[in-house]
Amino acid sequence: MARGMAGKGFGMPGEVPGWVNYALLPLLNLLAAFVLSGLVILVIGENPLDVLALMVTEAVGYPEAIGYTLYYTTSYIFTGLAVAVAFHCGLFNIGGEGQAYMGGLGAGLVGLAMTGWPWPVVAVAAVLVSALFGAAWAWIPGWLQARRGSHIVITTIMFNFIAASIMTYLLVDVLIKPGQQSPETREFDPGTWLPSMDRALGWIGIEVAPSPLNLSFAWALACCALFYLFLWRTRWGYEIRTVGQNERAAVYAGISPSRNIVLAMLISGALAGFVGVNEILGVQHRLLLNFTGGVGFVGIAVALMGRNHPLGIILAALLFGMLAQGGGQVSFEYPTVNRELVMVIQGLVILFAGALENLFKPQVEALFRRPPKKNEGTRNEGRA
């Protein structure tokens, strides 16, 4: 499944310089996606350059906007890492959406139950419980893939729908605040809220504009560091990557594919679950329907663009955060543009950065191919 996901550079060193694979090709693909998005904007009768300029201003042009952009980025980092860890094990986890939803349920239950506790305790508990809920939701498809051979793409899609049904049931019939029409829980006690970034930075004397950005952003960055250390600096990470690269080789090396598949999915689900900490404990302060709004799917794009590396994922998440914030704001300025334009651009980016990642590859590789070393000449002629 993850064929070529980690970049062909790993398997075939010396073919083209690394930066071509990790920077030039993604940028070319991104450019193609933006050109097509511009065409869509032309079709609906606006000037693409004006829209783009406004989008950038609204995403990073003033302090409050940056806060919003980073708040979106936070969730995208979590789901991007979630998809990436599964990719490293050769698995395609489309279930980030459902796992994030379940993580939100975990965070929400903590928020409801821990009234009166100081926020640091609540935050730690919410991180643990949302990880637990997200991991549990990913564990079943992972286990089914490992032990019963059920295709994980399909099972995780199904689990997205099952999660949606369960959450609707819980919010409509069980957790709803009595005497209220809309399916939401009561608001958590303000003392348990995860402090927003402007409040937290205020404690150490730094003034920033108020925004939904909260401390979970720091946790997202920490997760990136942990992600790197785990995958490239521990035995478990090595085993997961080995299974992802070559399952048979892993078996011969005494590594159990099924155990690593389950482990990778558990970590993946836990990471996706952290979206719940950001959204529920950090911003909404109550549990509500559809708060995930497609973050699990954007995570796929983030992981693909970021080449499954934490640094790349941060950059890609930032890009998608800018898109979400800037694109959302554009709809207020232009009467003919609505919020869904963001999804058009997201879809095109996924198409070009993911499915069509080989589109420009032959031409670009031909441009940058290093002079073949001895005995390698014939190998590189394959697809000219």
Place this chain on the structure above:
Amino acid sequence: MDEVFLAVILLVDATIRVATPLVLAAFAALYGERAGVVDIGLEGKMLAGAFFAAAVASSTGNPWLGLLAAVAASVALSLVHGFACITHNGNQVVSGMAINILVAGLAPTLAYAWFHQGGQTPLLPASARLPQIHLPGVEALSPIPIVGPIYREIFDDANVLIWLTVLVVVATQWVLTRTRFGLRLRAVGESPAAVDTAGISVTKLRYQAVIITGVLTGVAGAYLSTAHGAGFVRDMTAGKGYLALAALIFGKWRPWPTLFACLLFAFTDAVQVRLQGVPLPVVGVIPVQFIQMLPYVLTVLLLAGFVGKAVAPKASGIPYVKER
């Protein structure tokens, strides 16, 4: 007794109407997957079909032009999928996902810009919707018990696309098992290398398959917005593409079982609407959501091998590279 009988007939009628887009989409995916091209982009293609059918029908007043536009849009997306997955050996799941997200954004964006009604198309008058087919002899048969009501409620005034769907089901079974094209299609999904060795183009066969997928999903979309409904509304497919995919797997990639799975899923949906808030003996009121998730749970159980065993076409999801 008569009332119960009529209720059952109406339930069957509702099941058929709900099942039609599912059957069309599931059979669309059946062609693609039997040829080795996984398609989770059914949802997006249906949505594109639904939008363009409604948009064209609403601006020209002709539902047939709408149907044509739906098929054209859906085939175009299929070709994008094919271009990514067949020509460029891209990841089929990523491509399908991209199409779903793209259309989920594009359809309301265009609707918003063109019709200024908050991401919908205007309500279609009856003349701009695909017609129902009135059968002869309804009056004559009506007094006959059992046969009369069945003929009147189920067969008479069924939408033209429902009849087309029946045709598609029968034709698919025939094409797949009785024609040269069907044999090659199945072969290319199991062992593309063997097909290639026999001198038949894998690429051409797979493109043919995804084009058929596009045509059928386009019809499914048109059914939603110009036959079953009267206009396009945001997110009108509501997961039907994924449900069709589940039905295809539940039907083990075979025509008749897939049809059965679609009818089963549609039946749970039709029952669910009628069961809302109605207490049942023994279990009491079942929350709607539990009935709604039933198809998905069943599919997972099937994939896990707890309910029979589903074996996918061997080469589905794997790009064919000659040199390998």
